[in-house]
Amino acid sequence: MSSGNSYYDDLRMKPEVIDPSENEDTLDIGEHVNDTSESASKPNAAVSTNVRELLECPVCLNAMYPPISQCSNGHTLCSGCKPRVHNRCPTCRHELGNIRCLALEKVAASLELPCKYQSFGCIGIYPYYSKLKHESQCAYRPYTCPYAGSECSVIGDIPFLVSHLKDDHKVDMHSGSTFNHRYVKSNPHEVENATWMLTVFSCFGQYFCLHFEAFQLGMAPVYIAFLRFMDDDNEAKNYSYSLEVGGNGRKMVWQGVPRSIRDSHRKVRDSFDGLIIQRNMALFFSGGDRKELKLRVAGRIWKEQ
Ligand SMILES: [Zn+2]
Numbered sequence: 001m002s003s004g005n006s007y008y009d010d011l012r013m014k015p016e017v018i019d020p021s022e023n024e025d026t027l028d029i030g031e032h033v034n035d036t037s038e039s040a041s042k043p044n045a046a047v048s049t050n051v052r053e054l055l056e057c058p059v060c061l062n063a064m065y066p067p068i069s070q071c072s073n074g075h076t077l078c079s080g081c082k083p084r085v086h087n088r089c090p091t092c093r094h095e096l097g098n099i100r101c102l103a104l105e106k107v108a109a110s111l112e113l114p115c116k117y118q119s120f121g122c123i124g125i126y127p128y129y130s131k132l133k134h135e136s137q138c139a140y141r142p143y144t145c146p147y148a149g150s151e152c153s154v155i156g157d158i159p160f161l162v163s164h165l166k167d168d169h170k171v172d173m174h175s176g177s178t179f180n181h182r183y184v185k186s187n188p189h190e191v192e193n194a195t196w197m198l199t200v201f202s203c204f205g206q207y208f209c210l211h212f213e214a215f216q217l218g219m220a221p222v223y224i225a226f227l228r229f230m231d232d233d234n235e236a237k238n239y240s241y242s243l244e245v246g247g248n249g250r251k252m253v254w255q256g257v258p259r260s261i262r263d264s265h266r267k268v269r270d271s272f273d274g275l276i277i278q279r280n281m282a283l284f285f286s287g288g289d290r291k292e293l294k295l296r297v298a299g300r301i302w303k304e305q
C-alpha cells in the first residue's frame, strides 16, 4: 500500500492487520466466531470505526463488499451503485473506469465486528465478509409482528411480540392445547375486503398463532385456517396440529406442522399450508340461508415425541 496517499491515512494507522501473504483473489470468507484468545488481537475500537466509515459507500451509505470500485483519484464506490453512476465518480465526477480497490477489500477482510443483534443477546464477533451471512440466520435476530391484517413493522423477541399483539392489536389470548372457535361474518360475499382473524394460544411453554382469513384463490373465494409457531423453524418441527370444520353431518380435517413466524403470513397462505375451505362448502357448513358465515373450527396442538 502506498504510504504517500493521504486517503489511506486511516488505514495506515493499523498496517499490521493486513496479511501481505494473502492472495488478493482468495479473501477468507469463512465463518467463525472469535474465541477469547483471539479477541486480544482485535483492532481497537477507534480504528475499526474509521475503517467502517471508509467501507461505507458514499452513494447508498451501505457497507461495501467486493468488488469495491475506485476512481483514478481513489474515491470508492460499491458494486451495487457502480452501474448506476454512468461511469462518473459521484465524488469528483472523473471517469470511473474499472479500477478495483483491493487494498480496501483486504482491510475489510481483516475486520471483525459484533453481530448487529448484539442488543438482542447475540455475543458473536464475525469477520466482515461473513457477518452478513451470520446476521441473516442469527438466532437472536428479532421477529416481525405476526399480525396479518395490517402492515405492522414492529419487531422484537417473542415475549415482546406477545404483549404487543395483546395490547396493540387486541388479539385474543388462550391458554391450552385444544380449542373450539367460531367465526361469524355477516356478509360472506365480500371476500375483497377480507377479514383477518388471529388468536394466540399458549401451550407447552410456547406461543402459536391461529390465522383465519378469506382470500381469492384464482376466481374462487376461499377461507383458510393455519397455525404459525412463535419461534424458529427447527423448533416448529417438534409440533403438529389438527383443525376440523364441519356441519350438516359433514366435516373436513386438516393435520399439519405449524410454520415458524419467520415465514411471513402471506408466504404460508400462498403455499396453501393449512385448512382450505371453499366458500360454497363454508356456507353449507354454516347452515341457514347462506347470508351468514358461521364456522366452528375445532383444533388441537400436540408435541411430537
Ligand atoms: Zn452504494
Ligand SMILES: [Zn+2]
Pocket: 071, 072, 073, 074, 075, 089, 090, 091, 092, 093, 094
Ligand atoms: Zn473520484
Ligand SMILES: [Zn+2]
Pocket: 115, 116, 117, 118, 122, 123, 124, 134, 135, 138, 139, 140, 141
Ligand atoms: Zn448474531
Ligand SMILES: [Zn+2]
Pocket: 145, 146, 147, 152, 153, 154, 164, 168, 169
Ligand atoms: Zn404488530
